[in-house]
Amino acid sequence: MPQVEIGSAVFRIIGDMSGLATTLAGTESALSSLGRSLTAAGMQLTTMVTLPILGLGAGIVKMGSDFDKAMRNVQSISQESDASLARLGNRFMAMSSDMSRTVESATALANAFYFIQGSGFAGEDAITVLSVSTQAASAGFASTVTTARALVSTLNAYGESADKATVYADLMFRAVDRGIGTFEEMGNAIKYVVGTAALTG
Numbered sequence: 001m002p003q004v005e006i007g008s009a010v011f012r013i014i015g016d017m018s019g020l021a022t023t024l025a026g027t028e029s030a031l032s033s034l035g036r037s038l039t040a041a042g043m044q045l046t047t048m049v050t051l052p053i054l055g056l057g058a059g060i061v062k063m064g065s066d067f068d069k070a071m072r073n074v075q076s077i078s079q080e081s082d083a084s085l086a087r088l089g090n091r092f093m094a095m096s097s098d099m100s101r102t103v104e105s106a107t108a109l110a111n112a113f114y115f116i117q118g119s120g121f122a123g124e125d126a127i128t129v130l131s132v133s134t135q136a137a138s139a140g141f142a143s144t145v146t147t148a149r150a151l152v153s154t155l156n157a158y159g160e161s162a163d164k165a166t167v168y169a170d171l172m173f174r175a176v177d178r179g180i181g182t183f184e185e186m187g188n189a190i191k192y193v194v195g196t197a198a199l200t201g
Contacts, residue, residue: 066107067089067105067106067107067110070107070110070111070114071085071088071089071110073110073111073114074088074110074113074114074117077114077117077118078117078122088113089106089110091127092106092109092110092113093106095109095130095131095134096108096109101131101134101135101138102134102135102137102138102144103138104134104137104143104144108143108144108145109130109134109144111145112130112133112134112144112145112147112148113126113127113130113148115145115148115149115152116129116130116133116148116152119152119153119156120152120156121152121155121162124162125161125162126162128162128163128165129148129151129152129155129162129165130144130148132151132165132166132169133147133148133151133165133169134147135169136151136169136172136173136183137183139173139183140172140173140176140182140183140184140187141182141183141184142182142183142184142187143184146184146187146188147169147183147187149187149188149191150172150186150187150188150190150191151165151168151169151172153190153191153194153195154168154172154190154194155168157194157195157197157198158198172186172187172190
């Protein structure tokens with residue numbers, strides 16, 4: 001009788017071990033499947049999240065580098081101190097963040113300011129021309145640089161000061177309104193004819 005019970009006990013242990021092995025095999029399979037799913041999810045996250053974040057970071061670094069280069073170009077003409085240049089850069093950033101004034105970046109504004117300074121306007125006069133240029137560009141669907149070139153070319157041709165920038169911007173809008181071209185097209189063309197137009201009155 002004890003042998004039967006022992007045999008029975010041995011049988012039960014073996015049976016239980018067999019069940020345990022089956023359970024472990026199933027668990028191993030489930031864990032393996034889970035591991036494959038997590039690996040796939042990780043690869044998808046890398047593609048959809050990590051890589052775009054890295055790309056965004058690279059873009060931000062480039063934007064910062066481009067802005068710094070544009071500001072150094074401004075400094076090459078104005079000869080401002082680094083502290084004064086930083087304040088000017090903050091003004092460009094504030095302007096670029098005001099969607100009611102412009103949709104252009106601070107770098108684009110700095111590039112336009114560089115052109116304005118190189119055309120004979122400095123300090124607050126250059127800021128005035130830039131401010132009018134950004135508003136005219138936004139309303140006329142043109143770039144600030146193109147608008148600034150048109151404005152300073154006209155102001156210089158007629159010997160006008162920065163405070164007349166709004167007057168000439170309004171005249172340009174009227175010309176576009178009555179013609180078939182765009183503000184961008186006129187802005188690119190006006191620099192070639194405004195000098196002659198000013199001479200003929």
